[in-house]
Amino acid sequence: MAHAAGKILDAATVLRQMEAGEEPPQLGRRVIVYGGGNTAMDAARTAKRLGVDEAMIVYRRSRKEMPAHDFEATEAEEEGVMIHWLRTIKQIDETTFTVEKMEIDDTGRPQPTGEFEELEADTLILALGQDVDTSFMENLDGVEVARDGVVQVDPQMMTGRPGLFCGGDMVPSERTVTVAVGHGKKAARNIDAWLRGKTYDAPPKAEIAAFDLLNTWYYDDAPQTQQPALDLVRRQDGFEEVLQGLTEDNALFEARRCLSCGNCFECDTCYGICPDNAVTKLGPGKRFEFKYDYCKGCGICAEECPCGAIRMDAETI
Ligand SMILES: Cc1cc2nc3c(=O)[nH]c(=O)nc-3n(C[C@H](O)[C@H](O)[C@H](O)COP(=O)(O)OP(=O)(O)OC[C@H]3O[C@@H](n4cnc5c(N)ncnc54)[C@H](O)[C@@H]3O)c2cc1C
Ligand code: SF4
Ligand code: SF4
Structure with a gap:
């Protein structure tokens, strides 16, 4: 990208300044934010709040491929942010930005089209993806840091160095808060087991109770x-x-409103309906015991269970 530009700022710095309550940056009347992630959305929405007339986002792929959450783009557009999809900045001449239209090829990569257009802006805010600074880990024995700075971990979230666990943005993953929180929980379980000299075995996941197993009339x-x-x-x-x-x-x-799909919520239907008293209540929160000696395998309980929590298996002799 050639440039002889007006003002160029970095999105993370602008957002940090705002968060810290520092003097807001002077953005001028029109702003282009370059990028398609949540940081770009935040920066453009912040520019709007700081009073710019035009806040634009220029992103080289389409909405389908953007890393930002879809609702962030919707909210940004509702607030008046203009998103120029499938565009890259080719040249900047003071306040004139030449952008090239892109198209997505069969492999999902954006390709130049040779068609150009011009946009006017006083400030460019760069939001082109951020990498975690993992340089302090590079010299640790056994730790494998990839070229883009992410640290390799095994399924237990442990790095190649025994006892060192990582998660969130610094490991290969989708970079969102939900994923980071999930990693924290998973790592904590594995760290606890590791400190006890054991390995954590996640309990088997319950089978998915699809819609056809539910009795929606119950709800x-x-x-x-x-x-x-x-x-x-x-x-x-x-x-x-x-x-x-x-x-x-x-x-x-x-x-x-939860249908509790596949998970018994103690509605007592099976207990009440079983013709052979084969279902015993174990008390609140403890669910039920099915006494197979009494059960004749009629399947009524499984049919009537609202949430598909009962599975009928053929008896093995
Ligand atoms: C502008 C922006 C907008 C975003 N918007 C969204 C969004 O809308 N929704 C969403 O889900 N995600 C969003 N994300 C991504 C989300 O913030 C991250 O995926 C998430 O915070 C990652 O969590 P983490 O615990 O891995 O890292 P972080 O939340 O970054 O936590 C790392 C912590 O470690 C501390 N630290 C760093 N180095 C050291 C060191 N050497 N010693 C001690 N402490 C250290 C840091 O200060 C920080 O507190 C956004 C990110 C940005 C930058
Ligand atoms: S019918 Fe299903 S949800 Fe209701 S108590 Fe029995 S197993 Fe649980
Ligand atoms: S299969 Fe029939 S007999 Fe067996 S527990 Fe269910 S309702 Fe009772």
């Missing part, structure tokens, strides 16, 4: 509640949280 219709969200005008005006957390009432209501 009430329950409308979805709306997660409290800030209205569009207030959103663009300041830095208040856009999607707020669920209230206690919302959370309890939403939890009641």
